[in-house]
Amino acid sequence: MISLGRINYGDVTRVWLRNYDVYKRLWRTEMIAPLFEPVFTVIGFGWGVGSLVAGKVMGVPYLTFVGAGLLAFTALLRALFECTYGSYFRMVYQSTFDAVLCTPVEVESLALAEISWGATKALLDGIFVLAILWIFGAVLSPYGLLIPLVLSLGALWVAALSLLVTARIRDINYYNFYMAFVFSYLWISGAYFPLDKLPKIVQYLAWIVPVTGTIDISRKLMIGKIEWMMLFELLYLIIVFAVTAELALRNLRRRMVS
Amino acid sequence: MSAREKASGFAVEAKDLIKEYDDLIAVNRVSFTVRYGEAFGMLGPNGAGKSTIMRMIICRSPLTGGALDVVGLDVTSHPREIKESVGVVPQENNLDPDLTVRDNLLVYSRYFRIPRSVAEERADELIEFVDLGDKRDSRIETLSGGMKRRLMIARALINNPMILILDEPTTGLDPHVRLAIWDKLRQLRDQGLTILLSTHYMDEAEKLCDRLVIIDKGKILVSGTPRELIERYAMHFALEARGCNGSPLKSTLPQIIAERRGSTHFYFAPTAELLAPLMSEYEDYETYLRPSNLEDVFLRLTDQEGLA
Incomplete structure (x- = not known):
């Protein structure tokens, strides 16, 4: 049976609300602290690196180009941390998953709640960083308002993949491998410079990861350059998300119900 | 519902x-x-x-x-x-x-x-x-x-x-x-x-x-029930003598169960009177005459498991 079919969306909402209730209590540390860095990154890239990049990149100022990448990566990393360390903490150290599973809520709904919670935090970050970029004049098109939506979809995938890793690891230190992969990928994701500067083979590798598409769509929305290609990127993202989520749900069930 | x-x-x-x-x-x-x-x-x-x-x-x-x-x-x-x-x-x-x-x-x-x-x-x-x-x-x-x-x-x-x-x-x-x-x-x-x-x-x-x-x-x-188990497997009373390293169990009446666990000797009997005479044989040791309890049942049963 497909695990995605066992989801009860009411239960997903109820577990999501639990995370939201805790977030509301801790909002100072949860919300403000992690947003400090993006502000300074935008300042650094805009005034610092931006001043060194004399010409335009892909026809737009460097801050607009790199801003889209930073925006996407900030949001996606939030989903990543929420569903790695955050979920691991709730699963192992706080045994929150055990508590939830003693109620009518089943593993699949719990898993999707964790994934959507990761995406929710990414959405909040996305909105905030977008506002910063807008203040700095980096958002060139009203289509830019759609970016947080695209980012939350990308974040769903990142969250699902992270929860899959979380369901599989037996020791928190194994995240080091996952993080090494993610932060290496960052350099070929198209976040900091155009992908076509890289060898073809690396480009193909980069496009396999749907984050590359998410960054590309975000950037094009920011510039206001709407293309059919974006639809395919979106479709690919959705398909990969569905497969990854299914795997995450299965693996979490195997871990929690044994 | x-x-x-x-x-x-x-x-x-x-x-x-x-x-x-x-x-x-x-x-x-x-x-x-x-x-x-x-x-x-x-x-x-x-x-x-x-x-x-x-x-x-x-x-x-x-x-x-x-x-x-x-x-x-x-x-x-x-x-x-x-x-x-x-x-x-x-x-x-x-x-x-x-x-x-x-x-x-x-x-x-x-x-x-x-x-x-x-x-x-x-x-x-x-x-x-x-x-x-x-x-x-x-x-x-x-x-x-x-x-x-x-x-x-x-x-x-x-x-x-x-x-x-x-x-x-x-x-x-x-x-x-x-x-x-x-x-x-x-x-x-x-x-x-x-x-x-x-x-x-x-x-x-x-x-x-x-x-x-x-x-x-x-x-x-x-x-x-706890009572049933105690009566069935540990009778009613227990005599416990501690610190009996190496010394053998005393010979007893047939209705008394005698056992050794570590350095402690245990005797179980349906009445306290049956156990009282044994106490005099353990004058130099720490002895306890008490109602038997679930722990006795438990230790007796799990020990037997181990020996089997």
Whole structure:
């Protein structure tokens, strides 16, 4: 049976609300602290690196180009941390998953709640960083308002993949491998410079990861350059998300119900 | 409430329950029944299989073999309905540390789809029941171990369960706290709630349970009321002589059972008078003449297992 079919969306909402209730209590540390860095990154890239990049990149100022990448990566990393360390903490150290599973809520709904919670935090970050970029004049098109939506979809995938890793690891230190992969990928994701500067083979590798598409769509929305290609990127993202989520749900069930 | 209507017969009915892991048989053909309204205990050493059976009952561990019905429903096909009708206090406290006492109950009530106003009323009642009235709005971090344990019990009752399941309810708590928790559990039992608990404390089992099973190495060794088991396996009285390194057991009357465990000699008899003469033979040792208890039963049974 497909695990995605066992989801009860009411239960997903109820577990999501639990995370939201805790977030509301801790909002100072949860919300403000992690947003400090993006502000300074935008300042650094805009005034610092931006001043060194004399010409335009892909026809737009460097801050607009790199801003889209930073925006996407900030949001996606939030989903990543929420569903790695955050979920691991709730699963192992706080045994929150055990508590939830003693109620009518089943593993699949719990898993999707964790994934959507990761995406929710990414959405909040996305909105905030977008506002910063807008203040700095980096958002060139009203289509830019759609970016947080695209980012939350990308974040769903990142969250699902992270929860899959979380369901599989037996020791928190194994995240080091996952993080090494993610932060290496960052350099070929198209976040900091155009992908076509890289060898073809690396480009193909980069496009396999749907984050590359998410960054590309975000950037094009920011510039206001709407293309059919974006639809395919979106479709690919959705398909990969569905497969990854299914795997995450299965693996979490195997871990929690044994 | 459909689960409640369907419920008939036994609160829990296990038939030839088997749980195998890769290279280990954790539960080996275990059969038992828990009746509605009784306090039923699973007693056994650590690693005996108690927690695995508990996990099977709360639908967290699929059966390798056998059949298991909880509140009249099959655990494999009706986990959701079963979990709606039971309250669970696991071995480890797993409260939400960032939320207050009251919010812990309210957040939990949501998983059972209890309407907010009903949940608030119920949460306040339960907070009073477990004597945490002045801690209502405190964060979990500020609670003592005993308070956390009481709150765990309150949380397990939020859905008005038909069975309260407790895995080692008082392990690691000080004697005063244990007494307080036993008192609460007795109150619940007297109100007619079915209680299923696992423990490795003999006194806990003896004080709380109407009936119990002793489990070791994945099997049920014996079952009965605490009194029955004591009479059957440890008679009525025990004489214990400590520090008898190397010295042999004394010869006794045939109706007395004599055993050695480590450096202690044990004698069991139906009356204290039968044991009294033996005391004079142990003048230089520390001796105790006392009513026999579940611990005697337990040690005798699990030792025999080891020798077999």
